Amino acid sequence: MPPSDQHWLTNLAALVPAGARLALVGGAVRDGLLGVPASASPDLDLALEGVDIQALAAATGLPFTFHPVYGNATVTLSENRTVDLIRTRRERYPVAGGNPVPEPGTLTEDLQRRDFGINSLALLLEPDGTVSLLDVVGGLPDVWARVLRPLHSGSFHEDASRLVRAARVAARLNLAPHPDLMLQVPDALNMAERTPRLWAELRLLLAEPRPGRAARTLESWGAGQLLPAASLPLLNALDTQQDQGASVSFQTYAAALLHAAPHPAELAARLNLGEKPAALLARALSDTPFLEGSPERILRQLLRPDAYMPLTGRDVVALGVPPGKGVGAALAHLAELRATGQVKSAEAERAALREYLGGQPPS
Structure with missing residues (x-):
C-alpha cells in the first residue's frame, strides 16, 4: 500500500472512538495477499x-457522500480516488434473487455475509498504527490455493x-473455482432471470481488463448462455487486439456484444448501456472512413473483415475531379456502387471513378 494511504488510514484510526473497530476489507486485502500491485486496487x-x-x-475534512439506506459514506481522496466507509451489517434475503435487507451487525457478521472466502478477510487497524489479520471464514x-x-x-x-x-475475479486474478462453486452453477442459472443484479454484473464484465x-x-x-452465443469469439478477438497493443474501450466491447445479440x-436496456455502444456499432458497419486504431475501425475490421x-x-480530387460540386457527385456515384455491391475494394472504386470520368466531364 502506498505510504500516503497508510498515513491516511492511521490518522483515520485515531478518530475512531474507544471500543469501536475499524478494518480494511474487500479487494485491497485480497489483492495485497495475492501480490497484486496496489495500483490495480486504487479504491x-x-x-x-x-x-x-x-x-x-x-x-476527515474531505468531501464525502452519505448513503442513508446502508448508513455508509464515500470519501473522496486526491486524484478522484475514493474510500468507502461501511457500517458493519448482516443481511437477509426475504426473496431469493431480490435485494438483501441490511441490519446492523458486528464485524464478524459483516465478513460472514460476503460472497467468497477470498473476499472475506480483514485487516484490523489500531490507532497506534498496528494491524492484524482477521479471518473468520477460513x-x-x-488465498494460498488461489480458489474462489x-x-x-x-x-x-x-x-x-x-x-x-x-468469473470476473477469477479471470482477472487467475483463480480456480472451488468444487462448491461449480456445484452451485445450476442454481445461479435457474435464478438468473429473477436476479436483476446479475445484469449489472454482466455490464461490469465488459469493463474488465480482458x-x-x-x-x-x-x-x-457451464454458464456461457448468460451472454449471446455469438459474442464469445468477438470478445476474444478484442482481447487479442489488446494483447497486441491496441486500445479497446468499454464501448467497443459493448458494441460487439450488441452485434451478437x-x-x-433489449440487451442494451438490461445492461444499462445507454445509446453510445449502438451508435458506435452503426458507425462501424457504415462506409464512413475512420482513422486506423479508432473504435470504429477496430470494430469494422472485426465485424466486416x-x-x-x-x-x-x-482521393477523387487526386484522381482528376476538380474541387467543387463534381466531388460530391463523384462520391455519391461511388456510394451507390458500394451499396449495390458493384465495387468491393478501393482499387475497384478507382477503376469505376476512371470510367465515370470518361463518361462525363466533371464540373
Whole structure:
C-alpha cells in the first residue's frame, strides 16, 4: 500500500472512538495477499463497527457522500480516488434473487455475509498504527490455493449475480473455482432471470481488463448462455487486439456484444448501456472512413473483415475531379456502387471513378 494511504488510514484510526473497530476489507486485502500491485486496487473499503459513519466522514475534512439506506459514506481522496466507509451489517434475503435487507451487525457478521472466502478477510487497524489479520471464514487457505469458494451452499440461489462476479475475479486474478462453486452453477442459472443484479454484473464484465477472458471463464463453468452465443469469439478477438497493443474501450466491447445479440435493444436496456455502444456499432458497419486504431475501425475490421477504406474527397480530387460540386457527385456515384455491391475494394472504386470520368466531364 502506498505510504500516503497508510498515513491516511492511521490518522483515520485515531478518530475512531474507544471500543469501536475499524478494518480494511474487500479487494485491497485480497489483492495485497495475492501480490497484486496496489495500483490495480486504487479504491479502499473500510468496515466500521460501533461508529457514527456520517460523523467520522465529516471529521476527515474531505468531501464525502452519505448513503442513508446502508448508513455508509464515500470519501473522496486526491486524484478522484475514493474510500468507502461501511457500517458493519448482516443481511437477509426475504426473496431469493431480490435485494438483501441490511441490519446492523458486528464485524464478524459483516465478513460472514460476503460472497467468497477470498473476499472475506480483514485487516484490523489500531490507532497506534498496528494491524492484524482477521479471518473468520477460513479465507486465508483460499488465498494460498488461489480458489474462489462460496461461503455457504445457498449463496448462488439467493444471489445469482455472484456467479458473474466470480468469473470476473477469477479471470482477472487467475483463480480456480472451488468444487462448491461449480456445484452451485445450476442454481445461479435457474435464478438468473429473477436476479436483476446479475445484469449489472454482466455490464461490469465488459469493463474488465480482458472481458473475453471473463466470458470464457463463464463458458468453461457451464454458464456461457448468460451472454449471446455469438459474442464469445468477438470478445476474444478484442482481447487479442489488446494483447497486441491496441486500445479497446468499454464501448467497443459493448458494441460487439450488441452485434451478437438477437435483440440488441433489449440487451442494451438490461445492461444499462445507454445509446453510445449502438451508435458506435452503426458507425462501424457504415462506409464512413475512420482513422486506423479508432473504435470504429477496430470494430469494422472485426465485424466486416472484407471491408476497405472507401475513396475520400481528397482521393477523387487526386484522381482528376476538380474541387467543387463534381466531388460530391463523384462520391455519391461511388456510394451507390458500394451499396449495390458493384465495387468491393478501393482499387475497384478507382477503376469505376476512371470510367465515370470518361463518361462525363466533371464540373
